Amino acid sequence: MPGQEPTGGAEAFTRWLSTDEQHLWLELREFLSGMPRVVDRQLSRDSEVSGVEYAVLAAVSEARPEGVRSGDLAAILEWEKSRVSHLLRRMECKGLVGRCAASDDGRGQKISLTDDGWATVRAAAPGHVSLVRETIFDPLTRAELAQLRASLQKIRAAAVEKGLW
Incomplete structure (x- = not known):
């Protein structure tokens, strides 16, 4: 622990955080847990979708018109395939996405937005972009954003x- 002498073992090699580093880490941790809640509240209030559902809608809306393979969607979002699969099943039940066998090999699934999915992402995008702009971009200068x-x-x-990511 900080302020204590190491007694051997793994603790002898621990590089403890300085006070400034600890404060920065706590600030970052709070941001990482708080921002998704802020996004979820805004999207739920304005469009009745969660942040992860919006992420899927946005990614699929930016894909080719014929849709995107579910495995490619997982790669785009950098999520586990099982997470994407479960979410797609829920979103399909809500009428936001459609799934069909990929025509090129029949093994995968192509994901596309339904008419309701398109309406939802189009309705959600302006409020979401405004939240992101006002929360992340407006408070910082160009130099701070670049840094x-x-x-x-x-x-x-x-x-x-x-190998952690």
């Missing part, structure tokens, strides 16, 4: 290099 992007890319690359 934030570079920092996040560097952190992500380090996690990928260690």
Whole structure:
């Protein structure tokens, strides 16, 4: 623990966080847990979809007109295939997406938006973009945004290099 002398074992090699690092980590942790709740509340209030449902709707809306394979959708979203599969099943029940066998090999599924799915993503997008702009982009200068992007890319690359991402 911070302020204590290591007694051996793994603790002897622990690089404890400084006070500033600990404060930054706690701020980041709060942001990472709080922002999805803010997004979910806004989307639920305005469009009756969750943040993860909106992510799927947005990704599928940006895919080719014939739809996107479910495995490719999982890769685009960087989610586990099982997570995408469960979510697609719920969204299909809500009438937001349609699933059909992929015509090129018959093994996968092509995902496309239904008319209700298109209406939902079109209705949700303006409020969602406004929330993101007002919460993330407006408070920061161009230089701060560039630094934030570079920092996040560097952190992500380090996690990928260690096989964590």
